[in-house]
């Protein structure tokens with residue numbers, strides 16, 4: 001079976017920085033204990049488990065906002081995740097006397113800044129994103145005047161009541177071009193002069209481009225957590241843009257050998273929050289795999305917590 005290791009793949013600069021910040025807080029005892037992360041530092045449960053092993057408490061409850069989660073912390077250090085938070089959340093943490101470490105990615109900060117500037121200029125702000133993701137939560141926390149749209153239907157409903165202000169449109173950093181265009185095209189029907197700030201980040205763009213421009217293969221394996229928006233988008237663009245069947249796996253243990261029955265070529269990529277060693281383990285497994293030899297089917301991860309965080 002031919003195996004194609006797509007590049008670029010894996011960690012982006014925002015994830016690398018966020019992980020380094022958490023490791024620094026763990027190692028540096030001048031940071032007050034306990035250490036909490038407000039949400040999941042990045043969307044990868046292997047990383048969360050590894051940090052838990054080293055004493056870090058990740059507060060993750062999809063039914064609660066970051067502001068509400070802060071109520072569970074009474075002392076110590078709180079780390080804001082790469083997905084970003086509103087100023088309100090940071091201010092509340094400071095008021096509670098917590099030591100704040102902000103790991104917000106600079107690409108997310110750039111969107112926050114653009115939204116604030118255009119709000120002050122009097123624009124109607126529209127933000128395209130996915131519901132129940134922390135990045136939109138941080139943006140929507142800037143002002144209750146921001147309109148969140150996820151689908152063409154949302155956009156249709158919005159333009160019915162569009163109040164004739166000048167529109168500024170931006171987006172979650174990890175979407176695909178398709179996700180944005182289905183909403184943007186509807187908005188442009190009513191507002192052709194809208195101002196659009198394309199904020200798909202470079203890491204997302206280049207990883208998706210590698211999938212879109214790959215040579216023809218029978219199957220594309222994406223290594224990434226089920227909560228990872230950018231990982232899910234890689235599988236999506238493989239099917240949507242190239243008609244190449246794609247499976248997202250969290251690691252080697254998720255692989256179903258039956259997927260490879262008639263497969264002669266497979267490509268591998270991984271999301272921006274996937275540890276390199278997890279992806280490499282998948283690649284090594286596939287290199288030795290032979291559908292006709294059952295003894296090559298068995299897969300058990302041998303990665304330690306230190307491997308995950310290395």
Ligand code: SF4
Nearest residue numbers: 012014105107173201
């Ligand atoms: S995926 Fe993009 S926005 Fe998210 S942390 Fe990485 S570089 Fe930043």
